Amino acid sequence: MSKIHYREWGIPSPTYWGILIFLGLFIAAAGVSVLYMEHMGHWVTGMTNQIVWGTPHVFAVFLIVAASGALNVASIGSVFGKKVYKPLAPLSGLLAITLLVGGLLVLVLDLGRPDRLIVAMTTYNFKSIFAWNIYLYTGFMVIVATYLFTMMERKANVYTKPMGFLAFVWRLALTTGTGSIFGFLVARQAYDAAVMAPMFIVMSFSFGLAFYILMVMFMYNLDGRPVGDGLLNRLKNLLGVFVAGVLYFTLAYHLTNLYVTENHGVEAFILLNGGVYTTVFWMGEVIIGGLLPLAIIFHPGLSQSRCWIAAACLLVLLGGLSKVFVIIIGGQAFPMSIFPGMTIVEGSVFDAVNGQPFSYAPSLPEVLLGLGGIAMAIAATLVGVRMLKFLPVSLADEAVDPHYSAKP
């Protein structure tokens, strides 16, 4: 294995700008949506006083969770000393930052008063896990940026390992913090589970890696740079382990919930009779996001095809969105118990009359805002790799794998 060389993403300018303009359209649409929602007020969205967090939050949480997971590849390289992952580390750090920025943007732009962001940054309630998250997020960006610097500046290389370790610990805290946003909602049956935090961590591993693999394949393909089969194989196997992990925790979450009698209602809602939430759970979360990608990844034939690997990654991401959708929106649609042992027979729109769940239909501006966040993350990544040397010239196995030996 020779020394790794990094170079800017060198695709032809028209292609580069074409892609950026394409992404820019999504970003612009998101911008228009935000102006529309803020001008009219949130009643034009699908969100109400009953379902207070909607599609923007699904996308935002999804991106934030994926962000910390994207850093994983770097962590495996520098914290766990796996040499073959080292060349992949800079991109991993970059993706972690851009995904986080995309997610936070969506979150902030959906606030009732985004113009008061400065208030959010200066007035803290230290009891609030939300306020802690603001620190976790900004800290994460600073630490990962420093980590990137130690990787890319040769003189600072000696600090890569400790910084990598710090970034790794921080990312665990960040995901735990994100999961705890829900964990603190004790009154809501759907969120009252200890397994929430570890589940979010495994989710982040899986979404982040899927995003990472897709970006690598996309960028290397366009630039005509090689990616070795061996490397891709490792990455997709790792993804398989994470996907299985998410399935395992999903199972654990629902089983522990079933164990607690007062949570039987919410379990039946998600697993059996919750209408769209039940469908999204089984179709999106379990089949599309879990079983199908696993089948592809470990299928002896399909797993050798790059198209199928890319498809598996896409499925994992779709499944991830579904999972966050079921957690956030399904968790609110299920009527929390205000009067245990009693049924509300008459009430206002706030009340689950006869246990009727609350309904929510996503609106176009919300979806556009969410997609804009993803487009923003991708665009920022592409600009990053175009301007700076994030990408190794070659990811061919002989270039990156110290134990590589060409098989006949």
Next chain:
Amino acid sequence: MSKSKGQTDMDRRTFMGLTVGAAATLVAPGVFLHSIAQAGDREQPVTDKVRWGMLVDTSKCANGCSACVDACKTENGLSNHGRPATDPTWIRKVKVRDNFTGRETNLPLMCQHCEFPPCVDVCPTGASFKRADGIVMVDRHVCIGCRYCMMACPYKARSFIHEDIEIKPTNAPRGKGCVESCNLCVHRLDNGQAMTACAEACAKAGHNALVFGDLKDPNSPVSQALKQLPSRQIRADLQLSTGVRYSGI
């Protein structure tokens, strides 16, 4: 806003009205509702010597009556856009049936003014706050509209303001993009009138189901009523020590 300018007796209500106008035009940074509130009776700061609270005697709460709900809307200028899912609601009528006995009970449900309010705990900016006298409310100059408090409230007591509201000199600043909920008619209390609009309306309608007062004063009507009637907190298992109690459920 200009109307109130000419008045010389700048009473508390007018001042609040002024702040409404200010809030609507996004000015008045640094004017915080709680600092106004704590200016209190213009002499007395809000103290923890009182804790405002209420007892709902559900046996007197009448089927089909909505006097309290209507009075709250009028008192606090809660506009209605004909979109119930997004219109603000501070108090609502609920009828519950016991799953075992089948007994039905009417009751109004509003912010329970928890002593340990989850909404205050989760609020990232501290906009959601509890006054020394136990009233839980939102500082609408600091609220960023994240709705985390709405996720945390076990009673769904809060409303997010989903659209422009007609600005008239109401009692507290209100504005699109912020969250609000019942504040036990804080403007009345700060004016020395120890009676909420809902309790007043209920009495006027002849039901007297709502008894309001100072929970710390053993002679207040609410303390007296609590002494006589068995009462409980809704979701007492959450140990929030609510300021609103219910009897007969």
